[in-house]
Amino acid sequence: MGGAIGSSLQIGSTPSTERSSSRAVGRLEEIRALASGLPSIDRLPPGRVTALARFANTSKAQAVSRLPDDRRAATLLAFIRTLEAAAGDDVIDLFDAVTTSMVSEAATAAKQARLRSLRDLDAAALKLRDAAIVILDPETPDDAVRTAIFDLIDRQTLDVAVERVGTLAEPHDETYFTELRKHNRKIAYTPVLLAGLDLGAAPAGRHFLEAIDYLRVVQSGRKRPGPPPIAFAPKVWLSQLRNPDGAVDLTGYKLCVLDGLRRAIRRRDVFPVHSLRYADPRKGLLSGLAWEASRPTVCRTLGVFTVADEELRRLSSRLDMAYRQTAERIPMNPAVTILNTNEGPDLFLERLEKIEEPPSLIALRAAIDARLPRLDLPELIMEMHARTGFADLFTHASEGSTRADNIVTGICALLVAEATNTGFEPMARLDVPALRRSRLSWVKQNFLRAETLTAANAALVAAQNAIPLARKWGGGDVASADGLRFVVPIRTVHSGPNPRYFGQQRGVTWYNLASDQFTGLNAMTVPGTLRDSLNLLAIALEQETELQPTEIMTDTAGYTDTIFGIFYLLGYQFSPRIADVGGARFWRVDAKADYGILDDIASNRINMKLIADHWDDLLRLGPRSETEVERDVRVCSSVICMPQDSAPPCREAVHVV
DSSP states (O other), X not given: OTTXXXXXXXXXXXXXXXXXXXXXXXXXXXXXXXXXTOOOOTTSOHHHHHHHHHHHHHSOHHHXXXXXXXXXXXXXXXXXXXXXXXXXXXXXXXXXXXXXXXXXXXXXXXXXXXXXXXXXXXXXXXXXXXXXXXXXXXXXXXXXXXXXXXXXXOHHHHHHHHHHHHHHOOOHHHHHHHHHHTTGGGGTTHHHHHHHOOEEEOGGGHHHHHHHHHHHHHHTTOOOOSSOOOTTSXXXXXXXXXXXXXXXXXXHHHHHHHHHHHHHHHHTSEEESSOSSSSXXXXXXXXXXXXXXXXXXXXXXXXXXXXXXXXXXHHHHHHHHHHHHHHHHGGGOTTEEEEEETTEEEEEEOOOOOOOOOHHHHHHHHHHHHHSOXXXXXXXXXXXXXXXXXXXXXXXXXXXXXXXXXXXXXXXXXXXXXXXXXXXXXXXXXXXXXXXXXXXXHHHHHHOOHHHHHHHHHHHHHHHHTSHHHHHHOOSOEEEEEEEEEEESSOOTTOEEOHHHHTTSEEEEEEEEEETXXXXXXXXXXXXXXXXXXXXXHHXXXXXXXXXXXXEEEEGGGOOHHHHHHHHHTTOEEEEEOSOOTTOOOEESOTXXXXXXXXXXXXXXXXXXXXXXXXXXXXXXXOOOGGGHHHHHHHHHHHHHSOGGGOOHHHHHHHHO
């Protein structure tokens, strides 16, 4: 299947351009034609649908055709519906990339245009300043003001200065919109995009759907259905929606709709009806009798009370005790200081100084290094297979047993090739049947897949966990997440910009979760430098090893207040390594409590009523079963994506938690 249908419908190294967006919509329409008339899969278990679709995507058509009739029909249905949802996500990805690039280029151009005009603007403004000084001088008689000004500045120079200020000193937003309109060619694909997207909306996004429907009618050539909807438009955009004569400015209207749609999709106010990554965050949340039956199980899993007041009393007591214990220890800790600043008292922590390695540690390291065997990487991988059998978990894509001999050698060779990024050509050997080029190509195509790599990694993690020394390092209860940035030399939608890390190029981030036993639990590659907090949820919830860490550590990039609440509701302890606590806000429950030296710092009150009012909604965000991890990631990620100034009360309650 993956080779038959998938080859023409898969998306690969696609540049983020408006032409690519049009092609992606065409691909989506082609897939929808295949799916036309097929039943929906909304009521089927998502995990089972994913497994069937993955099998179809990695198997040959002959393997699928040999399945029993019922199994074959279910597999094909899952495959085509999943492919349809993935194609819709690709359209959204390209739309977001093209629109973001257009907006970013316009903002940069507006800034540069502003900088270029500053010299002329300053010169004209200085002339007008000189004239204003004369006007404001009380010693200059009113009837002599004009004469005094023209004695200082001739009329022609003053007229030029007034005209120049009028031309250059336009509002910043106007400069931005002028530059944005120059990118009008980039929205030429709008009719195709809007015709191809099947969108739904939460209550906050209904106005966007009205605007999109209006544009669809206009672009189809039909009669316009009355005045255009503008309830969705921010105030700064209102002046761009109409021409001076009052008629609709279609260019400005399109730009406003596309920019707003991009933001609404990120907030999940608007979402594709069929999607894997941008679906309605409310989809999958239990309600009614189903939620009433599941609530006790969720509360037992999280170790929380079903009644909000009882849980809030417990949390309040923990917070109160933490304040009092910390206040008692601060006078004995010279590294902690309370400083009085202009904004009020602030907590200051001294930097940790580097601890030099003692001679005994250096000697121990040298002694251990001397005892380690000298092995090449291929030998090491073969040795690890002999000890753990991890390579046996690389199964054929058809789920059948293979008749080929010595598959393990080819798998280990391919792992070396992938790890060193050399490709398998340097590994090919004509004199070794298992390492011939044709054999390596066949093994790579049929055995190296995401699920087999995950299973093999889980076996290695389990083997490490069985070593007594590794269990001395840690019990697997703590994991740390961090990312590495890499520049991508080719143009692809799967990369993203970030001048801080990639300069003028684009790149990706490899985000990794490692246990306290020094084993890798999970990893993912994300475009550019997508917010670490979003990635943290995915790699923590989707890891499939026998270790189940309950405390997740990360750096400042993975930290947000909302993440604390999300992880608490999912049964994890979030422990970020915050680079600078200066200016941090400290919160309390009891306004009358006396926390001694910390009393003035803890000046913010927690809105306990907000949590209590939405406690039931918060519990519904919690985990239900291992088969619903995708739902947990989707729902929680949508909560994080919502901006604080436009988030619903439930999101604010998560933030307060």
